[in-house]
Amino acid sequence: MKKIRISKAFTLMESGPVVLVTTHDGKNNNIMTLSWTMVVDFTPRFAFTTGPWNYSFAALKKTRECVIAIPTVDLLDKVVGVGTCSGADTDKFEKFRLTPVKAKHVKAPLVKECLANIECEVVDIIGKHNIVVLQCLAAYVDTTRKEKRTVHAVGDGTFIVDGRRLDRKKMMESKLPAGL
Amino acid sequence: MKKIRISKAFTLMESGPVVLVTTHDGKNNNIMTLSWTMVVDFTPRFAFTTGPWNYSFAALKKTRECVIAIPTVDLLDKVVGVGTCSGADTDKFEKFRLTPVKAKHVKAPLVKECLANIECEVVDIIGKHNIVVLQCLAAYVDTTRKEKRTVHAVGDGTFIVDGRRLDRKKMMESKLPAGL
Numbered sequence: 001m002k003k004i005r006i007s008k009a010f011t012l013m014e015s016g017p018v019v020l021v022t023t024h025d026g027k028n029n030n031i032m033t034l035s036w037t038m039v040v041d042f043t044p045r046f047a048f049t050t051g052p053w054n055y056s057f058a059a060l061k062k063t064r065e066c067v068i069a070i071p072t073v074d075l076l077d078k079v080v081g082v083g084t085c086s087g088a089d090t091d092k093f094e095k096f097r098l099t100p101v102k103a104k105h106v107k108a109p110l111v112k113e114c115l116a117n118i119e120c121e122v123v124d125i126i127g128k129h130n131i132v133v134l135q136c137l138a139a140y141v142d143t144t145r146k147e148k149r150t151v152h153a154v155g156d157g158t159f160i161v162d163g164r165r166l167d168r169k170k171m172m173e174s175k176l177p178a179g180l
Numbered sequence: 181m182k183k184i185r186i187s188k189a190f191t192l193m194e195s196g197p198v199v200l201v202t203t204h205d206g207k208n209n210n211i212m213t214l215s216w217t218m219v220v221d222f223t224p225r226f227a228f229t230t231g232p233w234n235y236s237f238a239a240l241k242k243t244r245e246c247v248i249a250i251p252t253v254d255l256l257d258k259v260v261g262v263g264t265c266s267g268a269d270t271d272k273f274e275k276f277r278l279t280p281v282k283a284k285h286v287k288a289p290l291v292k293e294c295l296a297n298i299e300c301e302v303v304d305i306i307g308k309h310n311i312v313v314l315q316c317l318a319a320y321v322d323t324t325r326k327e328k329r330t331v332h333a334v335g336d337g338t339f340i341v342d343g344r345r346l347d348r349k350k351m352m353e354s355k356l357p358a359g360l
Binding site for chain 2: 008010011014015016017035036037038039040041045047048049073076077080081083084124126128129130131133149151152153154155156157158159160161162163164165166167168169170171172173174175176180
């Protein structure tokens, strides 16, 4: 897991992959699956939608920190499994054989099996809309991994795998932030 | 352009495609490119990040309505073009040969060339985070279109095209909302 420049971290999230979000409630690690996420600024900040219906929300609210882990297509069944049971009665790291790795800035763990991990601090919880705003503190990518394709939930139980990549860097030159 | 059930409309956005957002300021149509978007609830509500740095934001704030149009990969150069010039000095519908079509609930136009269009009302502007929350009023899909692959911005000037689709409906049965 190699640390990347924080100015690049928004590019891990902008395409809208399904993510895993880990928390640590002071006693146990937990992990949930989310696909309602977005970038909010280049520093970067992210937002996601969650609320009391997710068991992880209590830990998120209490500790105000989490890790966003980005899985690839080979992990899809684990991702769906994590998303369809609850940390209230399941040790999901154990059940899905995911490996928690100590983070640097937060007590929530990184997920060893994922392509990327982002340590985050909660900067705001907009209760009215169930939107959580997060500040990225550090980001890591597993550069040794061959499988780099993420998956995008459609919402109907199907998932779109990353296909080919098209380059429009030249056309977009004027719009790309410095430090990429 | 065929109207779809509103309970299905969140599935147009959940995978995180690059979108076009149209506005009408009382005089002119305008259109911008956004990729910082997410679903907020199943009704559905959406959120996106924008602010005064986008010319469209003034019309969005004033009229409190817009259309989210979802383009496919064949439109990528128009999408990047729209995203790299400003409505302040350009009629972008004309410049990029996009066709405005009258919407039903809002004055902002649908975009004929796009795969899907979603009429939206602004329900909240969270100025502190530059997050706009929208209520979907109606949604349409062009069912005659062959090209259905959307594109996902990475943020570095490259775009990921939709690849294959994997079905996990059975595993996710307990989590899928009614009316899909």
